Structure formats: structure tokens, C-alpha cells
Amino acid sequence: MVHDVFTFLVGGKAGEGVKKAGSVAAHIFSSMGRQVFQMDDYMSLIRGGHNFSVVSTSSSWISSQYMKADLVVNFDKRSCDTHTHDVAEGGIVIFNSDEQENVDGIGIPLSSEVEKYPMKKLMYGVGAVAILSSTIGLSKDQMNQNIKNQYPRGIEDNIKFAGTIYDMVKDGCQNKYRLEKGEKKRPIITGNDAISLGAIAGGLDAYFGYPMTPASSILHFLAKQAVNFGLAVVHAESELAVINMAIGAAFTGAKSMVGTSGGGFALMTEGMSLAGITETPILCVLSMRPGPATGVPTYTEQADLNFALNAGHGDYLRIIASPGTVEEAYHLTAEMLDLVWKFQTPGILLTEKHLSESSMTTNLYIDEAKWAEPNIHSGGNYKRYKDTNDGISPMLFPPSKEIIKWNSYEHDEIGITTESANMIEKMHNKRNKKLGKLIEHLKTQKTVNIIRGEHPTNIFTYGSTYMSVLEALKYGKLNPTTVQPIYLSPLPVWELEEFKNQDNIVIEQSITGQFASLLKEKAGLNIRSVIKRYDGRPFDPIELSIKIKEELE
Amino acid sequence: MENLKTNAEITWCPGCGNFGIFNALRNAIPKLEAKGISREDIVITAGIGCHAKIFDYLNISGFYGLHGRNSSNAEGMKIANPNLKVLTFSGDGNGLGEGLAHTIFAAKRNQDITMILHNNGVYALTTGQFSPLTDQGWKGPSTPGGSFEVPFNAISLLIEVGATFVARGYAGDIKHLTETMVKAIEHEGFSFIEVLQPAMPYHKWEEYKNKVEFLDKEPMSKEEAINVARNSHKFTLGVFFQASRKAYHKGLYGDHNPITKRLSKDTRLDKIRKILESK
Numbered sequence: 001m002v003h004d005v006f007t008f009l010v011g012g013k014a015g016e017g018v019k020k021a022g023s024v025a026a027h028i029f030s031s032m033g034r035q036v037f038q039m040d041d042y043m044s045l046i047r048g049g050h051n052f053s054v055v056s057t058s059s060s061w062i063s064s065q066y067m068k069a070d071l072v073v074n075f076d077k078r079s080c081d082t083h084t085h086d087v088a089e090g091g092i093v094i095f096n097s098d099e100q101e102n103v104d105g106i107g108i109p110l111s112s113e114v115e116k117y118p119m120k121k122l123m124y125g126v127g128a129v130a131i132l133s134s135t136i137g138l139s140k141d142q143m144n145q146n147i148k149n150q151y152p153r154g155i156e157d158n159i160k161f162a163g164t165i166y167d168m169v170k171d172g173c174q175n176k177y178r179l180e181k182g183e184k185k186r187p188i189i190t191g192n193d194a195i196s197l198g199a200i201a202g203g204l205d206a207y208f209g210y211p212m213t214p215a216s217s218i219l220h221f222l223a224k225q226a227v228n229f230g231l232a233v234v235h236a237e238s239e240l241a242v243i244n245m246a247i248g249a250a251f252t253g254a255k256s257m258v259g260t261s262g263g264g265f266a267l268m269t270e271g272m273s274l275a276g277i278t279e280t281p282i283l284c285v286l287s288m289r290p291g292p293a294t295g296v297p298t299y300t301e302q303a304d305l306n307f308a309l310n311a312g313h314g315d316y317l318r319i320i321a322s323p324g325t326v327e328e329a330y331h332l333t334a335e336m337l338d339l340v341w342k343f344q345t346p347g348i349l350l351t352e353k354h355l356s357e358s359s360m361t362t363n364l365y366i367d368e369a370k371w372a373e374p375n376i377h378s379g380g381n382y383k384r385y386k387d388t389n390d391g392i393s394p395m396l397f398p399p400s401k402e403i404i405k406w407n408s409y410e411h412d413e414i415g416i417t418t419e420s421a422n423m424i425e426k427m428h429n430k431r432n433k434k435l436g437k438l439i440e441h442l443k444t445q446k447t448v449n450i451i452r453g454e455h456p457t458n459i460f461t462y463g464s465t466y467m468s469v470l471e472a473l474k475y476g477k478l479n480p481t482t483v484q485p486i487y488l489s490p491l492p493v494w495e496l497e498e499f500k501n502q503d504n505i506v507i508e509q510s511i512t513g514q515f516a517s518l519l520k521e522k523a524g525l526n527i528r529s530v531i532k533r534y535d536g537r538p539f540d541p542i543e544l545s546i547k548i549k550e551e552l553e
Numbered sequence: 554m555e556n557l558k559t560n561a562e563i564t565w566c567p568g569c570g571n572f573g574i575f576n577a578l579r580n581a582i583p584k585l586e587a588k589g590i591s592r593e594d595i596v597i598t599a600g601i602g603c604h605a606k607i608f609d610y611l612n613i614s615g616f617y618g619l620h621g622r623n624s625s626n627a628e629g630m631k632i633a634n635p636n637l638k639v640l641t642f643s644g645d646g647n648g649l650g651e652g653l654a655h656t657i658f659a660a661k662r663n664q665d666i667t668m669i670l671h672n673n674g675v676y677a678l679t680t681g682q683f684s685p686l687t688d689q690g691w692k693g694p695s696t697p698g699g700s701f702e703v704p705f706n707a708i709s710l711l712i713e714v715g716a717t718f719v720a721r722g723y724a725g726d727i728k729h730l731t732e733t734m735v736k737a738i739e740h741e742g743f744s745f746i747e748v749l750q751p752a753m754p755y756h757k758w759e760e761y762k763n764k765v766e767f768l769d770k771e772p773m774s775k776e777e778a779i780n781v782a783r784n785s786h787k788f789t790l791g792v793f794f795q796a797s798r799k800a801y802h803k804g805l806y807g808d809h810n811p812i813t814k815r816l817s818k819d820t821r822l823d824k825i826r827k828i829l830e831s832k
Binding site (some may be wrong): 116193200226231232236238241244252254258271364367401405408409 | 562629647654805809812816821822
């Protein structure tokens with residue numbers, strides 16, 4: 001075990017309950033008061049292939065999976081072959097002895113055991129839970145309670161099967177790991193759960209989406225909760241429809257959000273530009289996966305940063321922010337919803353598969369979420385695009401006695417189309433003034449997370465890579481200063497001034513180092529080197545700590 | 554006719570069929586008010602093209618969208634606040650070219666909105682290219698040898714994909730068009746009016762005047778309506794199809810209204826707390 005971290009890895013085919021077993025393991029750990037990070041690695045298919053779930057747990061905060069597992073459970077030969085190098089020193093491998101022999105580990109005849117029950121292969125996951133329960137010294141009663149809570153179908157068969165498997169874990173592996181209890185049970189949620197809940201807490205009225213991994217689970221979560229929270233949740237015919245419906249909804253005063261990944265976002269860019277000129281408040285969740293084009297749908301990358309920064313034709317104000325942790329995702333989504341309504345412009349919550357779909361224990365102060373509230377016009381003589389000192393025109397929504405016109409053409413203050421040179425210039429100036437006001441506002445807010453260290457080198461990172469970096473530093477007992485800008489547009493350069501001429505390294509998941517380029521260009525940072533990973537997998541804290549250490553020396 | 558005009562300079566060509574549509578709508582709004590539909594509840598969207606200029610001229614609130622996306626804007630408005638009466642203006646290129654998928658899906662969903670399709674049979678504002686409704690043989694700047702694609706039949710297409718009120722009107726018969734607009738806007742569900750309107754540089758009123766005629770009677774079933782739409786000539790006016798089917802927003806959330814019945818922050822936080830307890 002790595003200090004007090006314990007890691008459980010379970011692998012098998014899609015449809016065998018791999019992810020569920022990981023999630024049950026996470027709940028077992030959290031019910032012991034421990035903290036958890038779960039990462040699911042799955043292929044873009046529905047049955048077969050190879051999926052695995054890694055759950056790392058610690059009695060203190062943990063922000064990454066470890067790819068060296070103390071307990072590896074493989075349902076098939078492909079899993080064994082895949083995870084040969086993923087076993088920690090002194091770790092145990094438990095394999096399916098009906099599928100293969102001569103593996104270094106403990107063989108359990110999983111296939112022949114599940115054949116005795118009608119649910120057959122669906123029970124593999126329960127077997128993994130039994131193996132885990134046995135190795136960490138849970139009593140059978142404790143195990144059975146977990147199974148009852150987590151697997152509502154076929155409880156009797158599951159308990160009988162689990163009991164058999166539990167007893168088969170022998171050779172000194174029963175009770176091998178005694179995990180210390182933690183301080184309290186905490187909820188386990190994914191990044192997309194946090195984004196959805198943050199949006200609801202921030203005032204969301206309507207969500208529009210088109211299925212695209214890794215953003216789909218926002219659509220699913222909100223569709224399931226639509227009645228509970230009185231939301232309109234719509235699966236439209238394309239991302240073009242999605243963004244344009246959301247803009248129509250915002251015109252009526254509905255706090256609207258959309259979600260997608262790179263390819264869908266490409267279609268939405270005309271709508272982003274539309275929101276720019278019509279000054280429509282709209283929040284888009286852009287969850288990155290490896291591109292270009294279809295790329296690798298179910299894996300992670302950070303290569304759409306430049307695309308987000310420049311999305312949509314024309315000059316207009318884009319607010320872009322990226323959460324570093326699941327907890328931050330909750331607060332930042334509500335905050336971004338508030339900001340797009342304050343400044344009447346499109347915003348992008350930039351995240352990636354690794355945050356969207358990984359789960360972790362959280363300690364959320366839900367009441368602290370911001371609540372979106374537009375500045376409303378009062379009295380008569382309404383002008384939608386009234387030129388004010390800060391460029392922000394008060395809003396009004398139908399039904400109203402006043403005429404409210406939002407226009408995709410350049411327009412006058414009332415919202416009527418114009419081609420007048422003076423008016424074109426005036427409206428550009430009006431919209432451009434909002435940037436100054438936004439920066440003034442952001443200067444009063446937390447826009448960057450800085451953890452001060454002793455080492456003279458600073459590490460810059462953003463998005464979910466922040467979690468990988470923090471875990472790597474903890475593992476390697478390294479202490480550089482870590483800087484994670486939450487806002488990427490406008491980049492909070494006022495916070496970064498002090499680092500300009502210091503020794504800085506960047507860690508990100510893009511081959512061209514898009515984040516490093518942004519820091520150089522906007523903040524004028526001196527950057528010595530960039531640690532990159534772009535194979536679709538998140539960083540492993542042990543490997544990353546070695547790389548950081550090399551850079552620090 | 555009420556004024557209902559803004560101060561915007563009208564830039565349609567003299568004699569354009571769009572004036573007929575504009576005037577019919579200005580007639581229809583007071584008639585709708587007499588029936589209890591307040592003009593404050595009416596909102597409009599438009600795409601891009603000559604049709605869309607009506608947005609600037611009509612003194613009604615709304616959203617001037619992108620080419621082809623106006624029906625999506627309209628759907629979003631209706632979904633967010635179903636108390637609104639939503640009208641969307643489209644051209645034949647805008648609604649059946651760039652925006653075809655959105656038009657079809659709005660009809661499929663039976664969104665409770667009204668689409669008025671200004672059919673001038675040409676891309677007028679971009680200088681006369683052939684549109685999805687242009688007859689074969691049209692020599693425009695993009696088809697100098699004559700267009701050879703077979704045009705859509707907008708009426709049978711919209712009936713087929715799920716619109717529940719489908720009619721054809723004519724910009725030269727303002728009385729009939731006004732009546733048709735009132736019926737379409739009153740209809741609950743997706744209503745569609747194809748309006749024949751000559752664009753002066755490309756067509757003349759004479760090409761329409763002697764050809765327009767009215768349906769003898771309204772078809773009784775969807776099948777009959779599609780047949781009549783297919784087999785009658787393209788200058789046939791009248792209501793081709795009417796049916797009653799649950800509107801999209803009713804299916805989505807019944808009698809709810811996401812804006813007027815919005816849950817307070819505290820209620821939301823209590824519910825979020827419960828969700829987190831179960832996680």
C-alpha cells in the first residue's frame with residue numbers, strides 16, 4: 001500500500017457489472033468514513049470488449065486513481081493480460097480460473113459458479129464485491145448488507161453466491177488489508193452530477209442536449225430530475241437545434257444550459273456567436289475527449305482549449321472557466337450561470353472526461369452556490385440594447401407592454417437592424433465595455449487556486465489535471481507552488497503577475513501545450529517545460545510525481 | 554388594419570409579396586385579440602432572407618435569429634414559457650434548405666407554434682439562386698444551365714412529418730390569408746402556412762393571379778390530405794389538414810411552466826440535500 005492509500009481494480013467485459021462493482025467498492029469505503037476516487041475506463045461499445053474500474057481510497061482527501069492496485073480482480077483472460085503491470089508491490093491478483101491457468105495469483109472458478117444462477121454473467125460484479133469484502137476483513141453480515149443495498153435484483157442468489165466466493169479467497173488473503181476508519185461518510189458524486197446540481201442550485205430552468213460522451217450523463221441526470229425540480233429538459237435533433245432552442249428559451253428569461261463535447265460544440269459555434277451579438281446569457285458545458293473529429297469518445301484530453309477560447313465568428317465576449325475538482329464543479333457551474341446572466345454573453349464551462357465521469361467523495365457546502373439574477377428594466381421606454389456606462393443593458397421578458405427585440409443582425413438600441421457606420425461602431429463599443437466590467441468584477445472573486453510551497457519552481461495546471469497534480473505532489477512529498485487558474489477567459493493575469501519571471505512548469509493533457517501557450521501569450525509567463533500526456537488516459541500520480549521530481553531537480 | 558409598425562425603413566422591393574403577408578398579419582392580430590389572445594403574449598422569430606425583414610417592421614417582441622434556425626428559437630421560447638403564442642417566419646430556402654431538419658422536427662414534435670413560410674420560390678436576397686421549392690429549369694446564378702433538382706412539395710411533406718394544421722395562402726388574397734393566419738395561430742400544435750408570394754425581380758403577379766384556386770373541400774384524413782396535396786397544383790389554396798394531437802410541451806411537463814412556476818432557491822437546496830444523502 002502507498003502510505004494509507006488502498007486501490008481496488010476490477011476488470012472484465014462490458015455488461016458484467018464492472019463499473020457497478022467499482023461503485024459498490026467506493027460506497028463500502030465511504031461507509032467506513034474513508035475518502036474515495038473512482039475512475040472508470042471503458043470502451044465505446046455496449047457488450048464485450050474490456051472495461052475496468054479503479055477505486056483508490058484514503059483516510060484523507062484523495063484526488064486521483066492509482067494505477068498500481070493492491071487488489072486486482074480479473075473476470076477474464078483479457079483483463080489479466082491488460083493489468084499485468086497494474087499490480088502494486090505485495091498486491092494480490094484474483095483471476096477467473098475457469099478462463100485460464102498459471103497466473104500468478106489466486107484462481108477462483110467464477111464462470112462455473114455464476115452458471116449455477118439464472119443471472120449468470122451479470123453476477124461477476126457481485127463476485128468482485130465478495131472478493132474485496134473478504135480481503136479487507138468485512139464480516140459476511142456486513143458484506144450481505146452492502147449487497148442488499150446495492151443490488152436490489154435477485155438478493156437471495158447474490159448473497160448465496162457472494163458467500164461462496166468470499167470463502168474461496170484463501171492463502172492468507174482473507175483479512176489481508178485492514179483499512180483504517182475515516183472521520184465521516186461523504187456523498188460520492190461524479191463531476192457531471194456536480195455540474196448538474198450546481199446548475200440547479202444556480203437557478204437552471206431549461207437544459208437542452210444531444211447525446212455525446214462524456215457530456216451525456218448531464219442530460220441523463222437532469223432528465224431524471226426534471227419533474228422533481230420543475231425543469232424543461234430536452235433531447236433535440238442536433239447541437240444546432242440545442243443551442244438555438246436554448247437561446248430562444250433565454251429570450252423568455254429561462255436560465256438555460258447546454259452540454260456537449262468537441263464535435264457537438266463545433267456545431268454550436270454559430271450559436272455562440274449568435275449569443276454574442278444578441279447578448280444572450282447562455283452556459284455551455286464543453287466536456288473534452290480526445291480529438292480531432294470523432295477521436296476517442298470515452299477517454300480524456302484537454303485539446304479543445306484553443307477552440308473554446310476562439311469559438312464563434314466575430315468579436316464578442318466569451319467567459320470560460322474550468323473546474324479543478326468535483327466540488328469546484330458544483331460551485332463554478334452556479335457561478336458561471338450567474339456571470340452569463342450578469343454580463344449577458346455566452347459562457348463555457350470547460351471540463352474533460354476525467355472530471356465529468358470520475359466519482360469522488362465530496363464535502364459540499366451547497367448553500368454557498370450563486371443564484372443567477374438578471375438586472376431588470378423598470379418603467380417604460382424600453383430599449384433592449386440601451387447603451388449604458390458598463391455596456392450592460394437592463395433586461396425585460398415577454399409578456400410585456402414594452403417591445404423587446406433581440407437581433408442577430410447588427411442593430412440599434414431598440415434592436416432594429418442597422419447598417420449605419422456610427423451605430424455599428426457604437427454597438428461594438430457597447431458590447432466591448434462589458435469586458436472591463438467583467439474584469440473589475442472578477443478581481444473581487446476567487447479566480448485562481450494557489451497552494452504555496454517551499455520549492456522555488458511553480459507548477460501551472462488547470463481542469464481535472466489539477467487533481468492529478470495534487471495527488472502526485474502528495475505521493476512524491478514534493479512541494480512546489482501550485483497554480484490553477486479557474487478562469488481561462490478572461491485569464492486572471494492580475495493574479496499571475498508575481499510568477500512572471502520565476503521558474504514555471506506546466507502540466508496539461510495536450511500534445512501542443514495549448515495551456516502553456518495561453519499562459520505565455522496572455523500572462524507573459526516564463527515557462528521552462530511542459531509535462532504532457534495525450535494518450536487518452538489521465539495522469540497516474542506515481543508516474544507523474546517521478547516526472548515532476550525530474551523537472552524540479 | 555392596425556398600425557403595428559415600427560419606425561424601421563421598409564426595404565422590400567415595391568410590389569413585393571411580403572407586403573401582403575405583413576398586412577394580413579397586422580389584420581390578424583386585432584382579430585386574435587378579439588378572441589382573447591393578447592398581443593403581449595405573442596412573440597415572433599425569423600430566420601434570414603427577405604421574409605425575415607418582417608421582424609424589423611412588425612411592432613411585436615421577438616428574436617431575429619440565424620438563417621434556418623428560427624424554428625429552434627421558437628421551440629425554445631414555447632418550451633420555456635408555454636403561456637406565449639409563438640410565431641416563426643421562414644423563407645422557402647431558410648425553412649426547407651438550411652433549416653429543414655428543424656422545421657421537420659418542430660412538426661414531428663407538434664410544437665405549439667405557427668410557422669409562416671414565405672414561398673417566393675427563390676433565394677431572393679442573395680440574388681436569385683434556386684430554392685428547395687423552385688421548379689426545375691430555373692436559370693439562377695448557381696444554376697446557369699437550369700436547375701434539375703425536383704422541388705419539395707411543402708404541404709404534403711409537412712403533413713407527412715406531423716404538422717397538425719397545414720394550409721396554403723396567397724399574398725394576393727389578404728382576406729383569405731388573414732383568416733388562415735387566425736385559424737393557424739389559434740390551433741394548438743404545430744401549424745404551418747405556406748404563403749405564395751412573388752418576389753418582384755424574379756416573378757410577376759401575373760404568374761399567380763390566374764392560377765390560384767381554392768380547395769373544393771377540406772380533406773377528411775391524413776392520407777386524403779397527403780393525396781390532395783400531391784395531386785393538386787401548387788397554386789391550390791386552403792386548409793389541407795387539421796388534427797388534434799398532444800403538443801410537445803404538454804408531453805414534456807403537462808401543465809407545468811418552467812418560468813412562472815420556477816422553484817425557489819431554498820426548495821431546490823432542500824431537494825439537492827436529499828439527493829446527496831442518497832449518494
